[in-house]
Amino acid sequence: MEIAVFILFALVAVISAIAVITHPNPVYSTLSLIVTLFATAVLFVLLGAPFLAALQILLYAGAILVLFLFVIMLLNLRRQRSTSPRGRGQVTVAALGAVLFFGTLAASLLATGRPEPGALAPVSLHQLSRALFSHYLLPFQIIGLLLLVAVIAATVLARRAPAPEEER
Amino acid sequence: MIVPWVVAVLTAVVLMVWVERRMSALIQDRRGPNRLGPLGLFQAIADAAKFIFKESLTPAGADRPLYLLAPLLALLPALTTFVVIPFGPAIEVSERTLRMLVVDTDTGVMLFLALASLGVYSLVMAGYSSNNKYSLLGSLRAAAQMISYELALTLSVVAVLLPATSLNLAAVVDYQVSKQWLGFLPGWNVFPQALGFLVFLVASFAETNRLPFDLPEAESELVAGYHTEYSAMRFALFFMGEYMAMTTLSALGVTLYFGGWTLPGVDLAAVAATVAGWCGAPQLFGLPLASWLGPLFGFGVLMAKVALWLLFFVWVRWTFPRFRYDQLMRLGWKVLLPLALVNLVAIAMLTVGGVL
Numbered sequence: 304m305e306i307a308v309f310i311l312f313a314l315v316a317v318i319s320a321i322a323v324i325t326h327p328n329p330v331y332s333t334l335s336l337i338v339t340l341f342a343t344a345v346l347f348v349l350l351g352a353p354f355l356a357a358l359q360i361l362l363y364a365g366a367i368l369v370l371f372l373f374v375i376m377l378l379n380l381r382r383q384r385s386t387s388p389r390g391r392g393q394v395t396v397a398a399l400g401a402v403l404f405f406g407t408l409a410a411s412l413l414a415t416g417r418p419e420p421g422a423l424a425p426v427s428l429h430q431l432s433r434a435l436f437s438h439y440l441l442p443f444q445i446i447g448l449l450l451l452v453a454v455i456a457a458t459v460l461a462r463r464a465p466a467p468e469e470e471r
Numbered sequence: 472m473i474v475p476w477v478v479a480v481l482t483a484v485v486l487m488v489w490v491e492r493r494m495s496a497l498i499q500d501r502r503g504p505n506r507l508g509p510l511g512l513f514q515a516i517a518d519a520a521k522f523i524f525k526e527s528l529t530p531a532g533a534d535r536p537l538y539l540l541a542p543l544l545a546l547l548p549a550l551t552t553f554v555v556i557p558f559g560p561a562i563e564v565s566e567r568t569l570r571m572l573v574v575d576t577d578t579g580v581m582l583f584l585a586l587a588s589l590g591v592y593s594l595v596m597a598g599y600s601s602n603n604k605y606s607l608l609g610s611l612r613a614a615a616q617m618i619s620y621e622l623a624l625t626l627s628v629v630a631v632l633l634p635a636t637s638l639n640l641a642a643v644v645d646y647q648v649s650k651q652w653l654g655f656l657p658g659w660n661v662f663p664q665a666l667g668f669l670v671f672l673v674a675s676f677a678e679t680n681r682l683p684f685d686l687p688e689a690e691s692e693l694v695a696g697y698h699t700e701y702s703a704m705r706f707a708l709f710f711m712g713e714y715m716a717m718t719t720l721s722a723l724g725v726t727l728y729f730g731g732w733t734l735p736g737v738d739l740a741a742v743a744a745t746v747a748g749w750c751g752a753p754q755l756f757g758l759p760l761a762s763w764l765g766p767l768f769g770f771g772v773l774m775a776k777v778a779l780w781l782l783f784f785v786w787v788r789w790t791f792p793r794f795r796y797d798q799l800m801r802l803g804w805k806v807l808l809p810l811a812l813v814n815l816v817a818i819a820m821l822t823v824g825g826v827l
């Protein structure tokens with residue numbers, strides 16, 4: 304049963320992820336990304352992390368991708384085919400990156416081996432928050448700082464340029 | 472356990488169509504629909520029949536798959552979010568205690584918020600796929616509005632979860648039962664968290680696109696906003712989705728702030744046992760009658776509270792004028808969000824200080 308659910312949603316995730324990068328219409332790409340996130344959320348639930356799954360849907364599917372769609376619709380990028388040229392250098396670098404990525408992934412998977420069934424006990428919310436706010440407090444705070452920096456940077460970039468720069 | 476919810480939510484839609492029209496008539500000193508059935512109660516059936524037999528048009532140039540998917544998605548959050556709302560005293564089933572909520576997990580209210588946040592896609596997809604500038608404008612407004620108010624809504628919910636020390640709404644109800652404010656008020660969260668309740672209330676109006684925040688479908692500016700191009704049953708699905716979202720959000724509000732399925736000073740489990748005793752305490756489908764009556768009474772109490780909340784929704788709709796868009800954004804970001812944060816910090820301090 305679990306295997307069947309896993310295979311189904313893993314397939315959905317992979318197919319929709321492929322659709323994200325191949326679909327000519329950016330709106331459909333974004334919607335495919337939502338499907339990918341949803342399928343991954345189901346995989347999280349299978350791994351005993353329902354809280355992570357809920358967060359993923361709430362934050363990514365429910366908020367961030369709405370903003371993606373918002374921008375795409377505002378710019379009216381309807382049915383626009385990608386016109387950016389694909390040089391040979393780009394293809395080479397991309398292929399190299401892909402091989403490296405899959406190599407690392409395969410190596411780490413082979414090194415860790417298959418976990419015993421039941422080794423992944425569901426993590427309770429109390430355990431999770433205790434770990435997050437004691438053992439991982441510093442990384443947590445640093446990520447918060449990083450997000451704050453990003454917010455400030457976005458505000459600075461989005462601000463209307465001051466008057467003297469208008470002659471640009 | 473899912474059956475009473477589906478029945479209740481669908482019944483609420485049918486009743487609300489009638490209530491909304493009768494109550495608006497009452498407020499505006501008119502009669503409202505009163506011909507079909509007693510007090511015009513069958514008006515909803517006539518409306519449904521009309522929707523079913525009308526022609527479903529698809530505008531030229533519409534993005535067909537998305538255009539058809541959008542009204543279906545409108546029902547998705549409305550038909551799933553209630554799974555985390557408790558509706559009765561726990562019962563014993565084959566020596567296990569079964570709490571009366573469909574999905575009894577740690578994640579609790581997060582699941583509600585996550586699923587509810589997906590509601591915006593229906594509006595965005597409808598607006599985008601209709602190939603109509605009014606629809607597009609309406610859905611842009613909807614996206615901005617729902618994201619802005621979701622923050623305030625979530626923060627006010629978090630403040631309720633703090634003293635209950637759990638995300639599970641059953642624990643929130645238990646917490647409210649265990650408390651009593653000033654010696655005579657029921658232990659409802661609305662008293663210590665009046666500020667958070669106010670934020671929740673205003674944000675819930677915005678989240679359900681109800682007046683005074685129905686900017687996404689402002690008739691005077693956008694024809695009908697995101698559902699301008701929808702007709703017949705497809706339009707009705709949006710309509711139903713709105714009322715269902717109101718019902719589930721009211722159920723959440725009642726659970727968070729008004730003690731959920733409980734009545735102050737009344738132990739529904741004991742009442743159920745007494746009533747079952749009058750009937751000779753028979754077994755029903757392998758369970759004692761009291762185990763059936765308890766959740767039934769709890770559900771009734773919950774729905775009565777939800778009904779009052781829904782009446783408030785209607786009352787507000789026909790009393791207040793619509794906000795302007797900049798006013799809406801200012802209220803959301805500059806008033807509600809800071810208020811929600813102040814409330815959160817205050818509640819956190821009171822909780823740590825042992826007052827709550």
